[in-house]
Amino acid sequence: MKYEFSTIEKKWQAYWEKHNTFISGDNADKPKYYVLDMFPYPSGTGLHVGHLEGYTASDITARYKRSCGYNVLHPMGWDAFGLPAEQFAIKTGTHPKTTTENNIRSFKETLQAMGFSYDWQREINTTDPGYFKWTQWIFLKLYDMGLAYMSEVDVNWCEELKTVLANEEVEEKIAEGHTVVRRPLRQWVLKITAYADRLLADLEELEWPDNVKQMQRNWIGRSEGVNIDFELPCHKQKLRVYTTRPDTLFGATYLVISPEHPLAKKLATATQLILVKDYIRQATLKTELERTGLQKEKTGVFTGSYAINPATGKPLPVWISDFVLTSYGTGAIMSVPAHDSRDWEFAKQYDLPIIEVIKSPHNVQEKVFEDKDSVCVNSSNSEISLDGLKFCDAFENMASWLETHKLGERKVNFKLRDWIFSRQRYWGEPIPIKHYDDGSIRLETSLPLVLPEVEAYHPSSTGESPLANIPHWLFGTDEHGPFRRETNTMPQWAGSCWYYLRFIDPDNNVQLIDPEKERYWMNVDLYIGGAEHAVLHLLYARFWHKVLFDLGVVSSKEPFKKLFNQGMILGEDNEKMSKSRGNVIPADHVLERYGADAVRLYEMFLGPLEQVKPWNTNGIEGISRFLSKVWRLIYPENAMQAALLTDEEMPDELLRRMHKTVKKVSEDTENLKFNTAIAEMMIFVNELHKTGCKNRNAIETLIIILAPYAPHIAEELWEAIGHNSSVNSRPFPLFDPNLVEDSLLTIAVQVNGKLRGTFIAPAKSQKETLLTEAKKVKSVIKFLEGQTIVREIVIPDKLVSFAVK
RNA sequence: GCCGAAGUGGCGGAACUGGUAGACGCCCAGGACUUAAAAUCCUGUGUUCAGCAAUGGACGUACGGGUUCGAUUCCCGUCUUCGGCACCA
The missing domain is CATH 1.10.730.10 (Isoleucyl-tRNA Synthetase; Domain 1)
Incomplete structure (x- = not known):
């Protein structure tokens, strides 16, 4: 009989399906094992060999664990909301739902043809109302907890296209001749920053690759510093800056505020006003990319005003520059050009003074010195001296001095920003919110709030999603009066934030998940997926999980105990697989x-x-x-x-x-x-x-x-x-x-570290026996003859080594 | 620039905790079977030098040093590649 894989594979796939071989029961007496793949977005291009890598690995693990006596949960589903289906709809008029269904069918066929042992009875789809009902439910809970709010956020706004652009799209649109400006827009935002400390701390207990944990730490970006208030002699207000280097306060020679800082225009003196206004206008025209992107020459403008350095009492000029970020810290900084490369660069550019306050090995007028392990110099006034202190002590002393004099306070800051949660799109979960005429907001509690059918998928003329064009969906009246629905939808991340929970209880109509089942199956024991989700998906999912933990919906602080990132599979040409390169292996x-x-x-x-x-x-x-x-x-x-x-x-x-x-x-x-x-x-x-x-x-x-x-x-x-x-x-x-060990072993013989021969010896031979045998090996003898053995080393079952002179 | 990972034959890669570098597979070459081919099987295969040969020597894990009887493995420095972040004060 010949090995004919196609007959055999079909036969057994049918057998498994017929016998429900891979259906996982709940509450079995067996120990459980939950092995999960990052579920795919069912794209139109189909699966290639790269996609199958992680799925194969998880399937081998699932089958292995079953074989070892575990009750295994190994599910699969579809992260099916998303842009490609919507763009296809704009072009062709095909409903994203149709596109999605077709793609899912083809994905599923391939996965089944691979013989993956998924429990298909638990298949889920984020676009299914029975699923996104609970995504919306979580949003309502977030709102109740004060974790979802509306805020004016700077977005990339394209005037001609009347739409918000993602950062990645900006460059492309500008190249097409459109203008893109930064403009504040009311958006739904999730307060992930409220969980920053927990998201950071709980990383410790996870069995995740170190680099992923490190990336999350960097992303959260916790820093300890001090807010310092600088007196503005000509104004009633003070100017507050954030610094992580209060130890260098004596070296601050100027202050810089961001162009969007509330004081920016106020501080401009009459002679500077035109320049200042012009600079601020220029800055708003720049995109985020242009402002933060590739290193350029720093620009700035002097306001004409001065602030007083609380340590030295000297006046410091206040500048405006777009290298200072509005959204981090207080949007204002103190500049210590001797010990910060950005400040140094700016000082050189505009000829501002540079004062050494950390003992430097070279002249700070010529080169910045940023190391923290040197001591302070030139840092004393009548009340406080930091001279001779290293960073930690200097930081503490200065922070305490500022606090006792009410000149500032210690502050922990995070790089992590709140999560902009609205998209001006059709193909996403509608945000279940009603806006009333008086400006008030109420929750839509009748869930799921489903998407209406639309005729065109283009954004509305106001830059709202296509939903704004559907009056019968958009407007309504309830006991609180007439309302207009929120037209923003949720980002694609939303559905993938909690899907691992729904696999445990996919058909539950009354609860997101049954608590008993949750306790049995959670956590995910092994989560396999690509490294591209190292930060966003995994951070967002952890955030929601902690919210659900606070709500009592889940019993654990973290969702994914062990994470594994499979490496990408490249094309045969050693390049990333892509349609344009033509190296995709379907x-x-x-x-x-x-x-x-x-x-x-x-x-x-x-x-x-x-x-x-x-x-x-x-x-x-x-x-x-x-x-x-x-x-x-x-x-x-x-x-x-x-x-x-x-x-x-x-x-x-x-x-x-x-x-x-x-x-x-x-x-x-x-x-x-x-x-x-x-x-x-x-x-x-x-x-x-x-x-x-x-x-x-x-x-x-x-x-x-x-x-x-x-x-x-x-x-x-x-x-x-x-x-x-x-x-x-x-x-x-x-x-x-x-x-598992051989009974006869080959023992290596080295002379001065070089292999000179081998011999066979029974396992666990005595050291003396091995030595004697080693000295009898012909090829070894000639290297020992006429030499004095100064040392004999025997590693049992492995090797004998002679050091000779 | 900062953080992280990695660099081993013609190729993908292997090597426990410092102990015979190159497992396994691909490619290639030679042979067996066959009318022939496919399939299969066997042998060889890091580089280099000496030898008709059996065989023996030197070199060899990105590069330069170091520790050690012994280093792909540990330490210091350099280079390259990949991933992430990118003015976060």
């Missing part, structure tokens, strides 16, 4: 040509899961050969019937090889090192062929450990050797620790 092509088992194995054999690695179509041939070899163990060349298995004892060496293989495969699978697990199975199969062994134990062991990786061929062969139940229900074999 999943369906390789599936058709090589079959699911080969694709699954090859995806994993390519290299370490976390690594970026190129696809190589030649390589998959090797995997196909391996599968044929496995097949021929049962169906030798031209045999019509399965080979008869025997109960004869295996040769000792093969027995040890088998136990070694089981050990390596279980450990490597546990640690997601699938590439080396496969290599080990190859060695075992080669050995079985070489010895011609047909021992039942050996063959069955092989089939069981191969099953998580190549489930179809495993099922087929399992049946062929006389079983009538799925190999899936077989427990993963255990190994005998006494049999």
Whole structure:
């Protein structure tokens, strides 16, 4: 019989479906294991081999864990709201729903053809009203908790297109000749900053890759500093700045405020007013990108006003510059050009004084000195002296001095901003809010609030979403009077913020999730997905989870216990797969040509899961050969019937090889090192062929450990050797620790660190025996002759090393 | 610029905690089977030098140093690639 993967794979996929093999029951007595993929956006371009990598890894884990006796939850769903379907709708008039449904069908077909063991009864779709009802419900809770609010936010506004642009779109539109301005617009914002401390602190307990944790830490960007108030002699107000270096206050020689600072115009003196106004106008015309983007020469304008340095009593000129960010700290800074490169640059540009207050190894007039581990100098007045102190003490002393004199206070700041949550789009969850004529707001509590049918998907002329064009949906009246609905929809992140919970209880109509089921299944034990979600998705989801925790909906502080980022698969040309490069390897092509088992194995054999690695179509041939070899163990060349298995004892060496293989495969699978697990199975199969062994134990062991990786061929062969139940229900074999070591070992002999020979010795030989044997090795003798051995090193079972003179 | 990861044959990669570098696979070459091909099997395959050969020596894990009997592995410095952040005071 020949190995025909297409027949076999279809047969077993149908079998699993018919027998509900992968349906996970709740509340089983077994320990649970929840292994989750980052669910995909069902795009029109279909899946390519890169998408399948993470899914294959999670599927192997799911099957392995089942085999180890766990009750496994392994679901899949669709993150189906999103821009591409809407843009397609604008172009063609096809309803995004139709597009989405078609794409989902094709995605699902591919995933099923891969033989993934998802529990499809738990399939969810973020665009399903039964699902987004609860997304909206969470929004209402956020609103109740004061975590959702409306705010004027600076957005990129395109006058011609009457729409808000994402930062990524700005450059492109300008190139097309449009003007883009920064303009404040009322937007829904989520107060993620209220959770900044917890989001930072709870990272500690997570089994996540360090780089992801680090990225989140940087993104949250906690800093400890001091707000300092500077007296403005000609005004009644004070100017408040934020600094993390109060230890350098004596070196502050000027202040800078952002162009949007409320005092910017007020501080302009008559002679400077025109210049100031002009500068502010220029700044608003710049986009975020132009202002913060690639390093340019700093620009600025003097207001004409002065502020008093509370430490020195000297007047400091106040400048306006767009290098100071409005939205961070107080929107104003004190400049210490000697010890901050940005301030130094600005000082050089406008010829402002530079004063050394941290002992520097070079002249600070020529080069900035930013190190923190030197001591303060020139830093004293009649009340306080920082001279000779290092950063920590100087910081503390100055902060306390400022606080006792009511000149400032300690302040913790975060880089993290609140999350702009509204989109002027059609294809998203409507925000369930009603606006009344008197400007008041009420919640729409009758959920789900569904999307109306529209005829055109273009944004309205006012820059609102297409929903603003649908009067029968937009306007209504209730007991509080006539209202107009919120026309903004939620961003794509919303649906993916909590989907991992819904898999646990997908059909629940009365609750987001049943608490008992939640307690049983949460947390997600293993979450696999791409590194591109290291910050946003994972931060937003953690935020919502903490909100749900505060609401008592979930029982744990964090959703994802262990995270694993699979590395990207590049095209055969070693470049990122993309349509424009034409190097995309579509999943369906390789599936058709090589079959699911080969694709699954090859995806994993390519290299370490976390690594970026190129696809190589030649390589998959090797995997196909391996599968044929496995097949021929049962169906030798031209045999019509399965080979008869025997109960004869295996040769000792093969027995040890088998136990070694089981050990390596279980450990490597546990640690997601699938590439080396496969290599080990190859060695075992080669050995079985070489010895011609047909021992039942050996063959069955092989089939069981191969099953998580190549489930179809495993099922087929399992049946062929006389079983009538799925190999899936077989427990993963255990190994005998006494049999995983060879009985005879090759011992290396080194002379002065260089390998000079080897010899064979029984395992666990005595050190003395090994020494004696080593000295008898011919190739070693000539390097020892005429030399004095000054040291003899023996590593049992490994090597003997001589140091000679 | 800052943070993080990595650099090993022609190629993808392997190597436990400092102990025989190159497992496994691809490619390539030679051979067996075959009328032939496919498939399969066997052998070889880091570089280099000596030798007809068996074999033996030197070099070799980005580069330069160091620690050690011994370094892909630890330490210092340099370079390159990738990912993230990018005036956050």
